[in-house]
Amino acid sequence: MLKTLLKKQFFEWGRTFFYDEKKKKSRSKGATIAYIALYVLLIVGLLGGMFTVLANSLCLPLYAAGVGWLYFVITGLLGIALGTFGSVFNTFATLYTAKDNDLLLSMPIPEKYIVISRLSTVYILGTLFATVATLPAVIIHLVQVKCSALSVIGGILFMLVVSLIVLVLSCLLGYFVAKISVKLKNKSFITVAASLLFFGVYYFISFKSNEIIQNIIANAAEIGEKIEGSAYFLCFFGKMGDGNAVSFAVCTLVSLAAAVLTCAMIARSFRKIATASHAQSKAKRRADDIKTSGVGAALFGKEMKRFTSSPNYMLNCGFGVVFIAAAAVFLAVKPDMLLELFEDALGFDRSATVLFTSLILCLLSMMNDSATASVSLEGKSIWVLQSLPVDAKKVLHAKMAVQLVITCVPLLICSVVAAIVLRAGAAAFILMIILPQTFAFITACFDLIVNIRNPILDWTNEIVPLKQSMSVVVALLVSFLYTAAFSVGGYFAVRVIAPEIFMAAFSAVNCVVSVLLLKWINTKGARIYSEL
Secondary structure: OHHHHHHHHHHHHOHHHHEEOOOOEEOOHHHHHHHHHHHHHHHHHHHHHHHHHHHHHHHHHHHHOOOHHHHHHHHHHHHHHHHHHHHHHHHHHHHOOOOOHHHHHOOOOOHHHHHHHHHHHHHHHHHHHHHHHHHHHHHHHHHHOOOOHHHHHHHHHHHHHHHHHHHHHHHHHHHHHHHHHHHOOOHHHHHHHHHHHHHHHHHHHHHOHHHHHHHHHHOHHHHHHHHHHHOHHHHHHHHHHOOOHHHHHHHHHHHHHHHHHHHHHHHHHHHHHHOOOOOOOOOOOOHHHOOOOOHHHHHHHHHHHHHHOOHHHHHHHOOHHHHHHHHHHHHHHOHHHHHHHHHHHOOOOHHHHHHHHHHHHHHHHOOOOOHHHHOHHHHHHHHHHHHOOOOHHHHHHHHHHHHHHHHHHHHHHHHHHHHHHOOOOHHHHHHHHHHHHHHHHHHHHHHHHHHHHOOOOOOOOOHHHHHOOHHHHHHHHHHHHHHHHHHHHHHHHOOOOOHHHHHHHHHHHHHHHHHHHHHHHHHHHHHHHHOO
16 A cells, blocks of 8 residues: 555656646656756756755865865755755645545545655655755765775765655644644735745845855864854764764764654644635624625635645745745835946946846746746646636636736835936837836747646646646746847847837837737637646
8 A cells, every 4th residue: 555655656756757638648667767867957956056066165175174074064054954844835735735635534444545645746856956955965075085894884874864854844844834834823924925925035145155165265263163062963973974983873863763753743633634624714704794796706716815825835835926026125225236237347338238137127027927827826726717718818818917906016115216226218218118018928828838738637736836847947947048049139239220210129029929828818728728
């Protein structure tokens, strides 16, 4: 039974690699291998390369300062942070809100088997991200410092301990969110707020990483003395990777014990939390309180409620709102930095700066892609909307409207702030508003089309359509390439024509393409949706 559950869980986790949603059949071995190879290349090539450079810059200087164990402390903590960051948002959805929890719990299956199968994917995902940071550190240590039997064993156990710590932290955070979600109202926004705080700290540290690394190298001996005096357990943890037999034996046993205790705690509370009623006390209503609305407004309200009721949906498909708001604040506080970049460094005038700022806003807006999952999230309940006496295109318009609302409103505010700060002329001011808005519309249309053509309706975990579907990958990639093409064109065009002319041309192209895409949605798209 456990083997079957594990097989099911692994297939759901990696279904994009093995199953073609469009053709509704398994992919060929060649296609599966190609998809996996591309995924590994992105993870190993981008993240792995970055951490390899970091490890290479830290290893020899820290060993030369006599605090080689600090090298493993830093890389280990980075691995723990990255692994937890990569899996924490998947933990709550995988363990407690999977659609088949009630079905599995109603069957004669031991609960511990269900928990083990769920935790297996949490562990693998966390280990994948953590290893991207820790494996380069171990390899560089073996190459540059010493390669002995103890150092090899210590390096392997070092990665194992980091992965177990990631599992413990992911489970504890998921458990914490689950306990809160049972008791609190508006838990989606609370979860999003907590997640945004985590993101803020993470990106702040990432932004300051180079300065932090330089300070660590310059004051390595002093930092090592402070850690040995006040946090010796970190020193003990670092010596494990360096091949200290006592350290890696103790750390391995402690991390294994912590992982077992955490899993036991999850198993004991799994049924209670997974089946807990989230219903709130119902307010008394009178007949006068009932309000009616049109079909379009009702459909839009339904889609917006679906968006705001899911932390995973908001975080994965609405994160651009945060970046657009941050851009508005940044432009208002430090406008000179943008002018220095484009005018002083690249030699463009102010009107060209307005153009490239508009293109940056377009890139930020494409991070809002709720339409890429809106059809898939209907799941097996899609028949409900299809059975209503409602035109299919109105349903699709409502799905697209959610993305437009969460994107266009903050984008409009940011565009106005940018235009005022950059002291744009009348024509540039208007175009700086129109260009991002037309881009937001074309991306909303395209995102919805991609999802109509490649829906995932038989998911059990909403993370699958939100993060692991081809719709999301294709939509983001095409939107980025589309913007990049016009950015390159603008770089050369502003040398021969006025930037306002290029902005007007870009906006016009967006309008024409949007009309064509919207026509497809209203005709063929509506027909395909009705037949799903």
